[in-house]
Structure formats: C-alpha cells, structure tokens
Amino acid sequence: MRINGKQVPINSSLLTINKENGLGGTRISSDFPYGVLESSIYKAFTKLFVKEASSSRFNLTTISTFVKPYGVCYSAERVTVTNGSPVVPTIDLVLHRDDVVWRLGGANSMVRVTNKKKKLDVWCLGFVNGGTPNKTSIVIGGKQLEENLVQFDLDNNRFGFTSSLASRSLSCADFKDYNTKAGRAFDETGQTGLFDTATLNIQNALIIINKAKYMKLWMMK
Numbered sequence: 001m002r003i004n005g006k007q008v009p010i011n012s013s014l015l016t017i018n019k020e021n022g023l024g025g026t027r028i029s030s031d032f033p034y035g036v037l038e039s040s041i042y043k044a045f046t047k048l049f050v051k052e053a054s055s056s057r058f059n060l061t062t063i064s065t066f067v068k069p070y071g072v073c074y075s076a077e078r079v080t081v082t083n084g085s086p087v088v089p090t091i092d093l094v095l096h097r098d099d100v101v102w103r104l105g106g107a108n109s110m111v112r113v114t115n116k117k118k119k120l121d122v123w124c125l126g127f128v129n130g131g132t133p134n135k136t137s138i139v140i141g142g143k144q145l146e147e148n149l150v151q152f153d154l155d156n157n158r159f160g161f162t163s164s165l166a167s168r169s170l171s172c173a174d175f176k177d178y179n180t181k182a183g184r185a186f187d188e189t190g191q192t193g194l195f196d197t198a199t200l201n202i203q204n205a206l207i208i209i210n211k212a213k214y215m216k217l218w219m220m221k
C-alpha cells in the first residue's frame with residue numbers, strides 16, 4: 001500500500017493467508033461499508049495518511065472530535081472538493097509490481113459525515129481499525145468499490161476492474177447492459193477497453209491482476 005506515492009510500512013506476512021488457520025490476506029467485500037484494516041496496518045496507514053495530508057499541498061489538520069467509527073477526520077470547510085471528490089492524498093493498492101496499482105482517490109477513500117444538531121460537518125477516512133487478531137488483514141469495502149466496475153470471467157480465469165469511473169466522466173449506471181460490447185470487460189478477441197485484466201486462481205483465492213503487469217491480491221471467501 002502507498003499513500004501519496006510513499007510506502008506504508010507494514011508486516012508483509014499479514015498479506016499472505018495462513019494455510020493452517022486461514023488468517024491474513026486481503027478480501028474484497030461489499031458486506032463491509034468501509035475498509036477494514038488489521039490493527040498494526042491501520043496504525044501505520046493512518047499515521048502516514050495524516051502526515052501526507054498535513055503537507056503544504058493539502059494543509060489538513062485532523063479534528064479532535066471523535067466521530068465513530070472513524071479514527072481520522074477533517075473539518076469539511078478545510079477540505080477542497082473537486083467534481084464531488086475531496087482532494088486528499090491518493091491511496092494505491094500495490095499488488096505484484098510497483099507500477100501496477102488500484103488507485104483510490106478521495107471519492108473512494110473519504111466519507112462525509114454531517115450532524116446539524118452537533119454542528120458537525122467533516123470528511124473522514126473511510127477505513128476503520130479491525131483490531132488484532134483480525135481474520136482478514138485488509139478488507140476492501142463498499143466505499144472503496146463505489147463507481148468501480150468489476151467483472152469476473154470465470155470461464156477464462158480472468159478478472160476485470162477499473163479505478164473510479166468518475167475519472168472517465170462515467171458511472172456504473174452507464175453499464176446497464178453487460179451483453180453489449182461497450183459493457184463487457186472482454187470482447188470476442190480478448191481485448192479490453194475500460195478494464196485492466198487479470199488471471200484468477202480460484203482454488204488458491206489468488207488474483208493476479210492486469211495484462212502484462214501482474215498484481216497479487218489475496219482474498220478470503
């Protein structure tokens with residue numbers, strides 16, 4: 001994982017699924033509204049995010065008010081919003097190679113929280129502390145998946161995904177008919193349009209993403 005291009009210092013062994021007890025790895029799940037990180041990963045992740053957000057480029061300072069369930073929040077009046085997306089440090093999910101990433105901008109990393117009675121209006125980092133031990137070290141939740149189009153091609157052991165469609169002036173609503181060539185990750189020749197492609201090893205729950213650029217992402221069922 002990288003924030004603003006800088007590596008998050010985490011124990012890489014947590015990213016591998018333990019074959020004896022099933023602990024570790026990364027899961028993609030819309031059952032979780034936000035990202036969930038094992039405690040040591042969360043602490044390193046939020047520490048670096050706060051540091052980068054405080055740089056002159058963003059000039060953001062966390063608020064002292066605790067907003068459940070989040071650990072990092074910023075006053076909305078201090079956060080610049082462009083095209084509906086808060087301008088904050090980018091988060092890269094680095095998989096097999098350094099040049100292969102699933103990039104999360106502010107639209108997929110931040111959550112707006114308002115409460116008129118408490119005069120609360122903040123943007124919070126959409127990742128929460130999953131504690132220790134946590135069955136899955138990293139969960140990519142619903143917030144991270146918003147307006148990201150994902151397709152599994154089980155017949156050919158492939159996986160297609162996009163980063164935020166908003167960056168292409170599109171939304172998931174533009175892909176209602178998946179039987180049209182425009183709505184498919186793969187056409188008859190195996191070429192791709194919007195999607196990066198992947199091979200998918202279902203038995204080992206290992207996803208190797210991207211044609212020619214391989215990324216590894218461990219998942220749990």
